[in-house]
Amino acid sequence: MRARDAMDRSYAEPLDVRAVAAVAHISPAHFSRCFRAVFGESPHRYLQRRRVERSMFLLRESDRTVTDICFDVGFSSVGTFSRTFREIVGQTPSAYREGHGPIVAPHCVQLAAMRPRSSAGRPAQQSTIG
Structure with a gap:
C-alpha cells in the first residue's frame, strides 16, 4: 500500500x-x-x-494542449501517451476532449454523464428476486 500511495503521489515523476x-x-x-x-x-x-x-481530468477541465498534458502527467512521448490513452479509454485524447468538454449542468447530471457505461452500450440488467 505504501508503494501504491507513493505512485499516486508521484505519478508525474519518472518512476x-x-x-x-x-x-x-x-x-x-x-x-x-x-x-x-x-x-x-x-x-x-x-x-x-x-x-x-489525471490526463482525462485535465482534458475535460482545461484548455491546455494535449502535448502539455502528456508531459504534465509524466509521459515522455506524445506517441506513447496517445497509444496508452487509446488502449485504456478507447479513443484518442483529442477525441475524448471533443466529447467530454465541460458540462454546463447540475452536479448530479455531470456525475451521471461521467458514469461508465456497460461494454455493450446497453444498461445493465437488474436481477429480480422472485
Missing part, C-alpha cells in the same frame, strides 16, 4: 519498479509479483492508468 519497490522494502521482482497479485495489474500498468486518469 521505475526499483524505486517504488524500495518504498515497500522488497526486491523489484518480488514487488512486481506481489503488486500484480494484490491489485490485478503490473506496477507499470497501474502507473500508466493513473496518469491517463
Whole structure:
C-alpha cells in the first residue's frame, strides 16, 4: 500500500519498479509479483492508468494542449501517451476532449454523464428476486 500511495503521489515523476519497490522494502521482482497479485495489474500498468486518469481530468477541465498534458502527467512521448490513452479509454485524447468538454449542468447530471457505461452500450440488467 505504501508503494501504491507513493505512485499516486508521484505519478508525474519518472518512476521505475526499483524505486517504488524500495518504498515497500522488497526486491523489484518480488514487488512486481506481489503488486500484480494484490491489485490485478503490473506496477507499470497501474502507473500508466493513473496518469491517463489525471490526463482525462485535465482534458475535460482545461484548455491546455494535449502535448502539455502528456508531459504534465509524466509521459515522455506524445506517441506513447496517445497509444496508452487509446488502449485504456478507447479513443484518442483529442477525441475524448471533443466529447467530454465541460458540462454546463447540475452536479448530479455531470456525475451521471461521467458514469461508465456497460461494454455493450446497453444498461445493465437488474436481477429480480422472485
